[in-house]
Amino acid sequence: MLTFRLRSAVSTGVTLGAAAMGGAVFAALGLPAAWISGALVVTIALAVAGVRIAVPEWLRFLAFIVLGASMGTALTPETFARAATWPVSMACLAASVLGTMMGGTLFLSRVAGWSVQTAFWASAPGAFGTVVAMAADTDADLRKVAFAQALRLFLLVVALPNVLGATGLAAGGVPLPLHASTAAELALLLTVCVGAGLGAAGLKVPGGLILGALAGSAALHATGASTAVLPQILIVPAFVVLGASVGVRFLGTTLGAIRAFFVAALGAFLVAVSISTLFALLAAWLTGDDLGKLVTAFAPGALEAMTALGFALGYDPAFMSAHHLFRFAGLSVALPVAARLLFAAAERQAGATGQDGGHTK
Template structure:
């Protein structure tokens, strides 16, 4: 069912098609009353592949360029604070719980938010709904903007072969996973492979995970989240979904205002700052930036920095949220 959803989403050119398509298809089946599920071991392996995939996109020289773009970096930090505070307030109104509300308001990677939220005890159902709506709204909006300049902004990959360097990365990931667990690093199955990917990418070892392997990881993660909706009434989904739409509009409006402010006082263009700020997928934003003639390194470096900040801030944010009393009223009421 997840594969069918991925194919349909790909034909519709949806962002993160193999994840969102699988998520929505399996979620629909689950909400229809059919029992669904994904093996936990397979799910953990998919998380490790995701960490390796993200690590391969972390380049030290890209992050060094952030010193030249400090106005937009400062704007990004302010934007993150506004999104976390505003989103947290919005989703606490939906009564999904404080920890879940915090991850629903995560201004960035849906995959990372789901992985981190699972370790923190958040409810992945509401987090998946809010981020799905945000991703579709943000990435589709950026693609529509780019369509005024070019004809094709669909993310594609022609890498399907598994090379020796790719195999080396896959073998190194489990070792870093084990090492991270021995060192008591939080989320070792995610952060360990991510560190392995970043080390290889910055050590001159050129590798790129085959597209089919990345799609398979997205498919497993999307199906796993969709399967968590078994036994969940539709009215709960509709209730939290309304707040997800409100949060997406809040994210786009705030990003536009911040980008206009930065562009007014610097030589950075409004479109470049907008793509660097809006919380969409790194790959999709990089491709859209390229076809619009904007430096993709500028856009990607901001998204990577935001992802790293969120990952390392998560333990503190979880402790703060856990220290507060959880609301007792469930979402359906």
């Protein structure tokens, strides 16, 4: 037991140390969302190289609470006033999710030659854990599904901030605190956020920890009960832990698997991003809202990672969390129904074809 704990501690130390170095390098280069993307790139390199890496659940818990609490401090009455336009963008998002699913499934099945079931689950835009769990009960190739999902999230976290920055669409990044909060103010904020995060997670709310903490922080600040803001010394390590947590998903991925699945998964990613960007353009035209914010909100990645990425890029956290939660909840409900209808129809068609073939013989 002692040896196991020592190995776990060493793995955690190596992972977070390397992730922090990667984030620092990206930050020194002036790249957007540097601490998340830098940590992610280095952690994935370690995973593919076969290094033992780990991020304990309690560290992820703390990181999500800190990030949620920090996002909530950015919410203002003006934010909620702008929410009147959200139903329009959410309708565009729903159409975007349907379009990316259809486009990805068609590409992977018709062009890459993957089975329809594998292509369907690999094309689900986000909800990594839920998708893999659902796909495990089918005939889908879980290696391909997991790799396509992980590669899409990696490319979104690393590439999206830089593309937005290069095109001038990125916002100003996380705002620096306007004043130094006292220890008592921070204790109150974090206590409420821990309670709200645990409550939301207990109710099985998707992304409950980070969204619950965000809601708790927003309630305090919207009512004037708190004006506390978290210092960068807490926010930066939370970004590093988040990036490393995503990178750990690549554990067990070999260079052989990357070579075998990369082209197909990359093609599906480009199809998905192209479709989601088209719908973001439509939403921007209909609402007059910021295109960079809509592209990030429509990005087909994991809820927690994409919400935090939007925050790191300086976008409205309420808008980001609402849209990514809407996408995640919709997928959780619609995927099992769509899968049953799609695969049942395919089985009936295959059965009919078999019967026809037998009759002609």
